[in-house]
Amino acid sequence: MRQAMATRKEVAELAGVSEATVSRVLNGVGPIKESTRARVREAAEKLGYQLNAVAASFARGKSGNIGVVLPHVPKVHLFSTFYFSEILSGIGEAVRESGQGLLLLYRDPGEAYDYASLFATQRVDACLVLGASYQPREMESIVRMAELGLPFCVVDQRYDDPRIPSVCADHVTGSYLATKHLLDAGRRRIGFLNGSARYSNSADRAQGYRKAMEEAGAPADPDLIYEGNYSRTSGFEAASAVRRDLERLDALVCANDRMAIGLIQGLREQGCRMPEALPVVGYDDSDAASLFDPPLTTVEVPFYEMGKLAAERLLEGRKSEEGLRPFRETLSTRLIVRKSSLI
Amino acid sequence: MRQAMATRKEVAELAGVSEATVSRVLNGVGPIKESTRARVREAAEKLGYQLNAVAASFARGKSGNIGVVLPHVPKVHLFSTFYFSEILSGIGEAVRESGQGLLLLYRDPGEAYDYASLFATQRVDACLVLGASYQPREMESIVRMAELGLPFCVVDQRYDDPRIPSVCADHVTGSYLATKHLLDAGRRRIGFLNGSARYSNSADRAQGYRKAMEEAGAPADPDLIYEGNYSRTSGFEAASAVRRDLERLDALVCANDRMAIGLIQGLREQGCRMPEALPVVGYDDSDAASLFDPPLTTVEVPFYEMGKLAAERLLEGRKSEEGLRPFRETLSTRLIVRKSSLI
DNA sequence: TCCTACAATGTACACGCGTACATTATGACA
DNA sequence: TGTCATAATGTACGCGTGTACATTGTAGGA
Numbered sequence: 076m077r078q079a080m081a082t083r084k085e086v087a088e089l090a091g092v093s094e095a096t097v098s099r100v101l102n103g104v105g106p107i108k109e110s111t112r113a114r115v116r117e118a119a120e121k122l123g124y125q126l127n128a129v130a131a132s133f134a135r136g137k138s139g140n141i142g143v144v145l146p147h148v149p150k151v152h153l154f155s156t157f158y159f160s161e162i163l164s165g166i167g168e169a170v171r172e173s174g175q176g177l178l179l180l181y182r183d184p185g186e187a188y189d190y191a192s193l194f195a196t197q198r199v200d201a202c203l204v205l206g207a208s209y210q211p212r213e214m215e216s217i218v219r220m221a222e223l224g225l226p227f228c229v230v231d232q233r234y235d236d237p238r239i240p241s242v243c244a245d246h247v248t249g250s251y252l253a254t255k256h257l258l259d260a261g262r263r264r265i266g267f268l269n270g271s272a273r274y275s276n277s278a279d280r281a282q283g284y285r286k287a288m289e290e291a292g293a294p295a296d297p298d299l300i301y302e303g304n305y306s307r308t309s310g311f312e313a314a315s316a317v318r319r320d321l322e323r324l325d326a327l328v329c330a331n332d333r334m335a336i337g338l339i340q341g342l343r344e345q346g347c348r349m350p351e352a353l354p355v356v357g358y359d360d361s362d363a364a365s366l367f368d369p370p371l372t373t374v375e376v377p378f379y380e381m382g383k384l385a386a387e388r389l390l391e392g393r394k395s396e397e398g399l400r401p402f403r404e405t406l407s408t409r410l411i412v413r414k415s416s417l418i
Numbered sequence: 419m420r421q422a423m424a425t426r427k428e429v430a431e432l433a434g435v436s437e438a439t440v441s442r443v444l445n446g447v448g449p450i451k452e453s454t455r456a457r458v459r460e461a462a463e464k465l466g467y468q469l470n471a472v473a474a475s476f477a478r479g480k481s482g483n484i485g486v487v488l489p490h491v492p493k494v495h496l497f498s499t500f501y502f503s504e505i506l507s508g509i510g511e512a513v514r515e516s517g518q519g520l521l522l523l524y525r526d527p528g529e530a531y532d533y534a535s536l537f538a539t540q541r542v543d544a545c546l547v548l549g550a551s552y553q554p555r556e557m558e559s560i561v562r563m564a565e566l567g568l569p570f571c572v573v574d575q576r577y578d579d580p581r582i583p584s585v586c587a588d589h590v591t592g593s594y595l596a597t598k599h600l601l602d603a604g605r606r607r608i609g610f611l612n613g614s615a616r617y618s619n620s621a622d623r624a625q626g627y628r629k630a631m632e633e634a635g636a637p638a639d640p641d642l643i644y645e646g647n648y649s650r651t652s653g654f655e656a657a658s659a660v661r662r663d664l665e666r667l668d669a670l671v672c673a674n675d676r677m678a679i680g681l682i683q684g685l686r687e688q689g690c691r692m693p694e695a696l697p698v699v700g701y702d703d704s705d706a707a708s709l710f711d712p713p714l715t716t717v718e719v720p721f722y723e724m725g726k727l728a729a730e731r732l733l734e735g736r737k738s739e740e741g742l743r744p745f746r747e748t749l750s751t752r753l754i755v756r757k758s759s760l761i
Numbered sequence: 762t763c764c765t766a767c768a769a770t771g772t773a774c775a776c777g778c779g780t781a782c783a784t785t786a787t788g789a790c791a
Numbered sequence: 792t793g794t795c796a797t798a799a800t801g802t803a804c805g806c807g808t809g810t811a812c813a814t815t816g817t818a819g820g821a
Contacts (some may be wrong), residue, residue: 080538083777093801098779105780106798128539130777133476134806140521147514148587152507152722155705160503164495167522171490177522178483179516195423196471198519336709362498368678368711379495436771446809449768470807477808484806486775615813 081122084236090118101126102304132197140176141166142199143337144188146206147181155333157361158305158378162205162230165382168301173202178198187212188225190220200224201389208232208273221401226392231378233275233403242385242404246276247409249374250283252355253352256372256410258291260417262325262354266299268313270330270337280330280358299324301336310334314341317353324353332357332364332373335415339367354416355397365413372416375409424465430719431460431509444469444619459529475540482730483519484509485542487531487584489549490524494649500675500704501648501721505548505573508725519549521540530555533563533570544732545570546725551575551616564744569735570650574721576618576746585728585747592717592751598700599715599753601634603760605697609642611656611681623673623701642667643702644678653677657684660696667696675700675707675716678758682710697759708756715759718752 088093090113090127099105100115118124123168132138143166145153154160157268170177182188184206193199207213207229214234221225221238257265267284270277280302299315303309310333317338317374319326329335339349347353350369357364360375384404392400421455430437437701443450461467475481486509488496494641497503513520521542527549536542547723550556550572557577563570564581572584613620618727624643629712631638644659646652653676660681663665672678678700682692693712700707703718727747735743 094778095802096800098777099800102779105800110797123538125535125538127777128541129472129475129479129481130540131779132472133776133808134780136472136806138472152504153504153510154497154506155500157498160497161495165498167496167524171524179520179522181510192468195466197473198471252573311495357805362706363709364709366706368709368768403789437808438810439770441807442770445809448770451769452767473807474809476778476806477810479776515774 080127081124083124086115086118086122086124089122092115099416112195126155136197137200137327138176138178138197140178140199141170141173142178142193142202144180144182144190144193144202144204146184149279152356155362157359159205161378162382163380165384166203166227166386167382168379169383169386169390173386179289183316184208185213188216191223191225192214192227194220194223196262196263201393202231203227203385203389204232206232208271209275210273211232226389230381230385231276237403238401240388240403242381242388242406243345244276244376244378244381246279247283247286248377249358249376249410250280250328250330252283252408252410253358254284254287254372254374255291256412257328257354257356258287258293260326260354262328262405263291263293264296264299264323264325266301266317266320266324266327267291267295268303268310268317268327268329268334268364269299270303270305270334272302277330284328288393296323303337305329305331305334307333307337307340310337310339311341311344312337312347314338318342318345318347321347321353327356329355332361332367332371334357335371335373336363336367339415341368350415353418354418358418360411364411367415369415371411371415375411377406377408381406423470426467426582429458429461429465429467430666431641432465433457440556447690453490457483467516474642476585479540480543481519481521481540482749483521483542484513484729485521485523485536485545486515487533487536487545487547489527491527500702500706502548504721505725508722508727509546511722511724512729516729518733527551528553528556532561534566534568536638537563537566537568538750542666544736546570546728546732547572547575549575550619551614552577553616569730569732573724573728574619576622577665580746581744583731583744583746585724585749587619587719587721587724587749589622589719589750590626592631592701592719592753593671593673594630594749595626595753596701596715596717597630598634599629599755600669600671600697600699601630601636603669603697606634606636607639607642607666607668608619608636609644609660609663609670610638611644611646611653611660611670611672611677613646613648613677615645639666646673646680648674648677650676650680650683651701653682653683654687655680657681657688659687661685661690664690664696670699672698672700673711675704677704678714678716679706679710682758689723693758697761699759703754707754710758712758713756716754716755718754720749720751724749 083094083097087097100112285295301313303313335355343349357371357373360373364371364373426437426440430440443455578588628638644656646656679699686692700714700716703716707714707716
């Protein structure tokens with residue numbers, strides 16, 4: 076039942092002009108007499124004609140799509156993760172306003188992903204990389220994109236290479252503030268539950284933590300640094316180790332809220348009263364942070380704004396003549412005090 | 419610095435074959451001598467040649483993209499909503515496996531959205547509609563798609579028109595179970611905080627609630643039915659009205675967890691002890707439900723599965739010859755009892 | 762050896778658009 | 792009226808595929 080679309084030729088005939096003129100009217104290009112424009116518009120309307128976006132992309136040599144490359148983690152509902160969902164919301168907002176398409180792409184973390192071919196095959200005109208890590212193959216792929224001068228931006232992952240554009244958050248300060256908050260409350264032996272070390276933002280958090288500890292003259296004890304993977308489950312599992320070290324611990328800083336929640340749940344399961352047994356601070360200020368019992372002291376990170384900014388920068392660059400210059404934006408973070416860190 | 423891509427012609431020359439053969443090898447079409455296949459592969463590899471996806475789409479007359487149409491609500495971080503994020507995660511999983519592209523599209527709720535033109539312009543080969551409502555203009559647009567026999571599927575919104583394919587959840591039963599749970603606990607005067615009436619899933623919830631009440635011989639009191647918009651804020655605001663009616667209320671069923679949480683927070687702010695003052699049940703079994711204090715009794719809805727199923731059905735239909743036949747799948751819901759509904 | 766069937770490959774073109782370049786209309790000005 | 796700049800439009804072609812159809816190669820049977 077799908078009716079064949081009217082062709083540009085038919086529109087041209089009906090309006091009594093050439094196909095080129097139809098094209099010009101529909102794209103708002105070049106000088107056109109007002110009467111002609113009206114005739115063409117009318118003819119197109121009457122025939123129900125619409126530009127074929129694929130053909131137009133082809134002729135222009137641009138897909139009109141911005142790609143967002145996401146890690147595919149089996150069994151994880153990626154969009155349901157505060158981190159990704161917020162960043163994506165920001166990206167969505169910016170791209171929506173621009174009229175470009177938003178194409179979602181999955182990559183296997185750790186695998187080499189051929190970003191360049193995304194451009195070679197013209198599936199995207201520019202792309203945003205989320206959840207990137209320091210792993211060699213992943214870095215190579217990204218560096219290669221930079222070498223080719225392709226328009227892209229990495230979100231929340233720092234690389235030393237200055238050619239790699241990125242939008243990050245100041246996790247060093249965020250983590251520093253979280254730790255200092257506990258130190259100011261008189262805690263000295265503060266542990267740290269970090270996420271996977273392969274992300275720069277994990278390293279940054281660790282750095283901020285260490286910095287605060289050193290400044291306070293209570294250097295971080297390596298034995299009190301735990302590693303999870305940012306999942307609630309990993310926090311839950313870390314509870315055993317933390318439980319064992321409980322006598323040597325005054326407080327704990329977690330690299331995200333989910334792990335903090337998992338940890339608290341795990342400790343409770345092991346008979347600890349929380350937060351009395353161990354003040355905890357989270358990180359991200361996710362929805363869960365304020366809803367959880369106890370509400371989490373945490374670090375607010377402008378994920379939405381980061382996504383939006385990254386997309387906007389990319390879209391700007393797309394317009395300007397000689398692509399976009401590499402850039403690095405770092406947005407600030409902020410401590411939010413709630414009950415989980417109080418005795 | 420962007421190096422020009424090698425052309426199919428060059429590959430053909432290097433391999434000593436025609437362009438058609440190159441195309442056949444790369445698409446795995448038709449019988450090809452093994453030695454030829456190898457030569458072509460090698461040549462393509464050597465030249466770093468890759469099919470131009472846009473050109474291929476153009477030649478095929480298909481974009482290779484599945485569209486997901488989302489409502490754009492200003493200031494709402496759509497992906498950060500349990501409902502959308504779960505459905506999207508499911509869709510993402512199915513589409514990822516299929517090798518199609520996943521194109522995100524925004525529509526203004528209530529406005530007429532020209533779905534048909536999405537196809538006419540070939541931006542998508544099929545599409546999924548999320549967050550659709552009963553509003554006349556929206557319905558018209560969707561019916562029009564059905565009339566044109568376009569491949570699409572509406573998620574979690576029922577229409578009477580049998581030509582409209584959809585994947586829904588059994589909210590009547592879900593809401594029925596939630597209400598019955600309270601009735602079984604001896605509550606009689608049960609109120610209902612619904613979401614916007616323009617969604618069929620709101621109507622279904624209301625119906626399940628009324629059904630349970632009638633069966634129990636305690637017909638729903640219209641005065642005890644409140645309306646929010648599924649946001650936490652709207653739940654918070656509803657607290658005033660509920661507070662006023664507190665003497666006439668034994669318990670309250672909410673149409674989603676966010677509103678339930680907002681309501682409880684609002685009532686607490688007005689000096690009520692919760693859940694003692696009013697047992698509440700939520701709906702969705704979002705992450706927040708189990709984290710909140712008190713943990714919410716709620717109804718589990720397989721949003722992820724719904725998204726996945728809808729996408730799979732669409733992708734199947736794409737393969738089969740004469741498109742997809744209209745279908746309606748209804749997935750079941752399940753009550754989960756926690757503390758918010760206990761005295 | 763010739764014929765036939767099918768495998769393997771080549772030839773040629775359409776797909777629908779954007780746009781460089783060519784051409785014609787228009788109006789201002791001398 | 793003639794000239795010229797510019798507006799307005801037309802002509803023609805390329806973009807890189809997929810694929811229908813034509814052609815050639817090959818093997819097996821009569």
